[in-house]
Amino acid sequence: MKEGEDRREGTVTRRGFCQAAGLSACALATGGAAAVSADFLRPRVLFEPATTFTVGPPDAIGPGAVLDFPAYRAFVIRLPDGFRALSSVCTHLGCITRRDPDVNLIACPCHGSRFTLDGDVQSGPAPGPLRWLQMALSEKGEIIVDTAAEVPQGTVFKF
Amino acid sequence: MDVLRALTENRLWRSVVRHGVRGTNRNRVMLVMENIFLHLHSAKVRRRSLEISSTYYLGGISLTLFAILTITGLMLMLYYHPSVPQAYDDMKELQFVVSNGVFLRNMHRWAAHAMVLAVFFHMLRVFYHKAYRPPREFNWVVGVVLLLLTLLLSYTGYLLPWDQLAFWGVSVGTNMVKAMPVLGPAFRFLLLGGNIVGENALLRFYVLHCVFLPLALVLGVAVHLWRVRKDGGIAGSSGLRRADAGKIP
Numbered sequence: 001m002k003e004g005e006d007r008r009e010g011t012v013t014r015r016g017f018c019q020a021a022g023l024s025a026c027a028l029a030t031g032g033a034a035a036v037s038a039d040f041l042r043p044r045v046l047f048e049p050a051t052t053f054t055v056g057p058p059d060a061i062g063p064g065a066v067l068d069f070p071a072y073r074a075f076v077i078r079l080p081d082g083f084r085a086l087s088s089v090c091t092h093l094g095c096i097t098r099r100d101p102d103v104n105l106i107a108c109p110c111h112g113s114r115f116t117l118d119g120d121v122q123s124g125p126a127p128g129p130l131r132w133l134q135m136a137l138s139e140k141g142e143i144i145v146d147t148a149a150e151v152p153q154g155t156v157f158k159f
Numbered sequence: 160m161d162v163l164r165a166l167t168e169n170r171l172w173r174s175v176v177r178h179g180v181r182g183t184n185r186n187r188v189m190l191v192m193e194n195i196f197l198h199l200h201s202a203k204v205r206r207r208s209l210e211i212s213s214t215y216y217l218g219g220i221s222l223t224l225f226a227i228l229t230i231t232g233l234m235l236m237l238y239y240h241p242s243v244p245q246a247y248d249d250m251k252e253l254q255f256v257v258s259n260g261v262f263l264r265n266m267h268r269w270a271a272h273a274m275v276l277a278v279f280f281h282m283l284r285v286f287y288h289k290a291y292r293p294p295r296e297f298n299w300v301v302g303v304v305l306l307l308l309t310l311l312l313s314y315t316g317y318l319l320p321w322d323q324l325a326f327w328g329v330s331v332g333t334n335m336v337k338a339m340p341v342l343g344p345a346f347r348f349l350l351l352g353g354n355i356v357g358e359n360a361l362l363r364f365y366v367l368h369c370v371f372l373p374l375a376l377v378l379g380v381a382v383h384l385w386r387v388r389k390d391g392g393i394a395g396s397s398g399l400r401r402a403d404a405g406k407i408p
Contacts, residue, residue, distance in 0.1 A: 041349050041352075042348070042349065043352050043353060043359060046353045046354070046359075047358070048353055048354060048355055048357060049355075092334075093330070093331040093334040093335065094330045094331060094333075094334040095327060095330065095331065110327070110331065
């Protein structure tokens with residue numbers, strides 16, 4: 001048996017203490033570096049296009065109109081019960097859907113999902129309904145849609 | 160031969176390569192052992208393992224294609240800016256303006272397709288020859304990582320032309336990432352550097368495609384080749400000599 005090994009159970013050797021302290025310091029530094037790096041990878045400012053857009057005065061939209069705004073990825077629809085804004089981003093894999101006027105459905109060109117004007121899935125692989133979006137009136141009396149703000153399905157706006 | 164001898168038996172040559180060109184066994188081993196590029200490979204291999212039916216040279220083909228991709232990719236980088244919408248214009252310029260640009264771009268594209276295919280067939284070959292069995296099971300795992308890296312390289316390169324196909328391909332792909340439980344949305348945000356496939360996403364994919372993933376692949380390939388040697392050379396079809404092949408039902 002080498003010198004220094006015949007110690008009682010539970011006692012801490014100087015070498016053991018230094019090893020534990022060194023490894024702890026290394027672990028702390030590695031963890032800190034990982035956390036800082038992960039933080040670095042998250043952009044703090046995004047230079048992305050605005051999520052709100054102006055549609056126009058409510059009166060300019062006739063009953064039964066389905067307006068498509070592909071640049072903002074949203075539909076603005078006026079039915080007898082009021083206005084609604086639907087995201088045109090397919091809930092399957094994020095393609096932009098288009099309205100098919102022949103069958104009055106919203107159709108996705110990528111994988112063939114079809115949605116009703118309520119956003120409900122009629123056919124295809126989409127796992128859920130299209131998102132309904134927040135609408136508001138601006139000070140000028142124009143409809144504003146925020147594509148980043150989701151509202152519960154069935155939320156109809158009256159202006 | 161005199162010219163060869165004069166070339167290889169002077170001080171300058173010997174300072175670089177420490178052995179002559181004599182065809183002795185020792186010299187052949189030294190050629191491999193003392194060369195950083197060859198030393199990953201075995202100094203001696205069985206004649207059987209050099210036959211085409213042992214490996215179909217699929218690993219070598221993959222590596223050669225990777226070399227082609229590295230060279231053509233480096234050249235393409237000289238005319239490409241990873242920014243919106245410059246990337247698309249640069250791609251068009253490479254196609255129609257730059258001398259031999261379309262040839263380089265096509266070479267990069269077809270070599271990329273071929274590499275995915277070659278790596279995949281290499282995996283099939285290893286599987287059907289039972290070459291994944293001990294002691295080679297770890298090298299199989301390294302190979303799976305290399306297959307993933309190849310696919311990721313292929314996929315990150317897909318966005319760089321910044322055309323409709325690229326944009327929607329990556330939109331769909333990163334939405335698949337989002338479907339991953341718990342971490343999905345955060346991981347997609349990190350991958351794209353934002354919420355949409357935009358300028359940040361292009362830059363991140365560019366850095367992954369041109370720096371991070373190739374470096375990881377080179378490291379992986381080094382381990383893979385070294386491990387082949389350490390595991391006792393490649394495992395060919397069955398180890399049977401052709402003369403004996405018909406004797407066992």
